[in-house]
Amino acid sequence: MKLQIKEKLASEILKVFPEGLTRTQLMALFEKPKNEKHGHLSMPVFFLAATLKKAPPIIAKDLCEKISELGITFLDEVTSVSGFINFKFKSHFLADELEQFIKAGAIGLTKKGEAKKMVIDYGSPNVAKPMNVGHLRASVIGQALRNLAESQGYEVVGLNHLGDWGVQFGKLVWAYQNWKQDYDFENQPFKSLFNIYVRFHAEAEKNPELNEFGAAKFRELEAGDPEILEIWKLFVDMSLVEYDKIWARLGVKHDLVRGESFYSDQLDDLIDKIKEAGLLEKSEGAFVVSMDDDRPPCLIQKSDGASLYATRDLASAIYRKEVLGCDLNVYVTGVDQKLHFSQVFTVLEKMNYDWVSECSHIMFGMYRFKDSGKMSTRKGRAIFLEDILNQSVEKVKGIIQEKNPDLKNIEEVAEIVGVGAIIFNDLANDRIKDVDFEWDKILNFSGNSGPYVQYTAVRCKSIMRKSTIPVPERFPSMPQFEEAELDLVLRLLNYETTLGEAFKHSKPNYVAAYLLELCQSYNSFYNKCKVLSDDPRLTQKRLYLVDATQKVITEGLKILNIKTPEQM
């Protein structure tokens, strides 16, 4: 239920509760009734049993009577069932609230996080490797969290923490210098780069000496050898072109590319700082910072002097705070990096950076294959993201040709629906859970799916196209609701809190679940209530609801980074 409604109700009923309770505390108690017949909003009173020394059902009954005596104008009914107080609002009140909600320019936006700055790092693939299903999650979850943060009033800086530094670039440079003539870098730069990468690892299996060559090249790269640097830059550029193509399709937008290489000239200072803090220890030839518990130490510098992933992440965290000035620093990566980030955060804490509490690692489960287990690009065991998107779009094209062959811009719509289906499918599940990769599953558009939500919005738009009456600016003065209408109104009023909860828990799937519920409610309404009728006032009222639904679906899908077509 809308925040303003909770505020209003809490203010009114506060006086009947025992002293000491605040309005905010009261507001936190409101919940959505499990069974909609109970009411529009409910409040359990079990928490008062201990202080009042009475049984919850009696407390509920007493409070219920007192609330009734207050004569709150916008309340229709207050009832008590076992330990709950259930509220029903007057229809005109709900209509007013809906109108204000829809009128408020940017639907669902709040100013809560105003002036706060969030830096969020997401997507971040590794140069030379094509994006796979795993990057789908990293990109799409990250972008959704970013959108959610913006909806809550945060200023967001989206960072592409490109994996463009490390020994593998030494390896790639070595491979390029020795084998480039075997590939068509001219016409197929990225494909060639990937092939040369796979070849290197295959040959290094047989001939481990190659790894030494690669490591040596990386040391030269880190030392700033201009010729090697130039080759490295080539790799990065080739890769970014490819990634940007896919991100454009997914609607993923970063504000800054700050690859690992960006921090390479800050690492000496960083290591000095760690040393000054007395944290740096030599262990087995390498430099580490030890944890105070049973976690393994955090590797800072390899025995050959080269930097490591953690070294660059430490520099990056400091950069995000001191240069970008973030109030929140969020990393979106797979669960497999959990230990890494816990180590990095601990090192920051030991360096007395108290802002480490503002850093959070939002992790997501891994895609895996049922038979062969974890995917590995190196071993060629991966499903490329581009293939998934293409297959999905193709499948949608087939469905459109069957269901709506006269549609004009089939290509464009198939792209919106096909890509949307993939995104929705991923975001609809709790991000922490692992996902078994199966083509049938990822290309299944029936039931609870992106296309279902898009289709619902499309049908709303269709009604409005057909209507000869324009959508009224204000809610028509005919607010008595039929059951299906009321259900729809209540769901529409839940949008705002859904965004807040989704942001609070960093769970885009709350938004997906909400949209599915809203669509079910709308479709039920659609089948029961004829919108365009002979009664102009009734038509206006229902048209208003159709338009509101369409707007909320479009906004909600936007949060999930999914577009809404006009027709499909």
Add this chain to the structure above:
RNA sequence: GCGCUCGUAGCUCAGCUGGAUAGAGUACUUGACUACGAAUCAAGUGGUCGGAGGUUCGAAUCCUUCCGAGCGCGCCA
């Protein structure tokens, strides 16, 4: 071996800080297009919430333990 995460209907999954009779989709059985698009809707079948203890007025949710799966565990990122 140690650490972390997950285990909910035949299948795929929701379930918000513990709250009312555990919910969707799918599959299966029915019904609704001379209706604003049937990629829809309505109804039915289907659950010892992995097992066992515990905390609580109340547990799918918190704690302990066992079982199963996944991930991680020093010079990759």
